[in-house]
Amino acid sequence: MKKQSKKINLGLVNGTFLSTLLLSACSPEDVVDKIIERVIEKALDIEELGACLPETQATAFAESAVDDLLNDGISFSASASEAPYYRFSLEQAQAITISATGESADPSIILYDSQGNSIEENDDFGDGYNSRIPLSEPLDSGTYCISVQALEDDDIPIELSLKAFVETDLNSDDVNACLPDTAAKTFAESGIDQLLEKGVSLSASVAETPFYRFSLDGPQAITISAEGESADPVLTLYDGQGNELADNDDYGDSYNSKINLRKPLEPGIYCIGVSAIESNSLPIRTSIEVFDASSIDHQTYDLVDEVPPLDGSYPISMFEYSGNRASTDVTLGGKAIWHRIDVNAPSIYFFEANAVDNSQVDPELSLFNSDGDQLAYNDDGLDTDSLLAARLEAGIYLLALSQAEESEAESVRVSVERFAKTELD
Numbered sequence: 001m002k003k004q005s006k007k008i009n010l011g012l013v014n015g016t017f018l019s020t021l022l023l024s025a026c027s028p029e030d031v032v033d034k035i036i037e038r039v040i041e042k043a044l045d046i047e048e049l050g051a052c053l054p055e056t057q058a059t060a061f062a063e064s065a066v067d068d069l070l071n072d073g074i075s076f077s078a079s080a081s082e083a084p085y086y087r088f089s090l091e092q093a094q095a096i097t098i099s100a101t102g103e104s105a106d107p108s109i110i111l112y113d114s115q116g117n118s119i120e121e122n123d124d125f126g127d128g129y130n131s132r133i134p135l136s137e138p139l140d141s142g143t144y145c146i147s148v149q150a151l152e153d154d155d156i157p158i159e160l161s162l163k164a165f166v167e168t169d170l171n172s173d174d175v176n177a178c179l180p181d182t183a184a185k186t187f188a189e190s191g192i193d194q195l196l197e198k199g200v201s202l203s204a205s206v207a208e209t210p211f212y213r214f215s216l217d218g219p220q221a222i223t224i225s226a227e228g229e230s231a232d233p234v235l236t237l238y239d240g241q242g243n244e245l246a247d248n249d250d251y252g253d254s255y256n257s258k259i260n261l262r263k264p265l266e267p268g269i270y271c272i273g274v275s276a277i278e279s280n281s282l283p284i285r286t287s288i289e290v291f292d293a294s295s296i297d298h299q300t301y302d303l304v305d306e307v308p309p310l311d312g313s314y315p316i317s318m319f320e321y322s323g324n325r326a327s328t329d330v331t332l333g334g335k336a337i338w339h340r341i342d343v344n345a346p347s348i349y350f351f352e353a354n355a356v357d358n359s360q361v362d363p364e365l366s367l368f369n370s371d372g373d374q375l376a377y378n379d380d381g382l383d384t385d386s387l388l389a390a391r392l393e394a395g396i397y398l399l400a401l402s403q404a405e406e407s408e409a410e411s412v413r414v415s416v417e418r419f420a421k422t423e424l425d
Ligand SMILES: [Ca+2]
Pocket: 106, 107, 108, 123, 124, 125, 128, 129, 130, 131, 151
């Protein structure tokens, strides 16, 4: 599914706010937390919904108490802008579960008592973006209110439901996780280390085989691929305990998936989950081979699908600092422009990308560590310009400047400002 993956979106209102905060700094940790919190709020443009007070207008779940309806459950579907509040009453104490479903809206819910005191809240339950409040302890009889907010899009319908609590509501319904007892096909009887050079692969539909298990006897940097464009595969890698390590839906310019693990996996047991967006009955070829940096197409760096290597085989610029600031004008076309940042001591960094010379370019910034993990991303901080804040430990980082909307090659000024932690003491 071609969809921009959800990224940590950090932005800032303006430099003034930052300077003020930094000058009034008393404790660096506090300041940074404040800045980052503020930045996240601004970037996500979250308007705090007020508490649900007795006089607050709310959609009623039923004309009278909902007790008799809980076994079957009751639900409403409406966007958060249409129905931000729901009210219900209980004649007797009841253990209930409240759910809000609509992943693309990214719901977040709060349960209030009749006076507007919040009892419980949830944004994301389990792996996805849906919300759930499972209350194993019965709620007393009385009137309650639920607020529903959409963090992503408040015009997308969210299904809000209320039903009797059952024990399994406490489990995240991540049916896709590969747990130690999950049935899975294996690539080999034992460790696949010796087979990686040639690669191992198996072909099956998701309906036949949703999981593949393999083990490594030594540390190995590997590449996992799933091919079958008409099925539109999605790959997820789990460790032996079922913890998710990495995932990918679409890689490069296709619907196939690929996970490159340039940092070697430790010896142990791993499991690959293969799902499909289009079809569970079409075959998908799942393979594992040794990771080979030279096999990576430069286009994946141009498109910010992968972090380029630091060996000089791909152009990466360094900032030229004057004091703690650096700024450079670049011409940004269809390819990302990469900068390397060497951090010697824990510091706070601010990156900006601004269109200059009246250019119409819409820049975006992504920050990665040298393992290729994305640490921060911002498209629009102020207008369409980008702004990123990050607290960085010593190490090597990479900043990608790219176009959010493809346009002609245009001028962009990319700037960086750093603050050593000690300067904030
Ligand atoms: Ca959510």
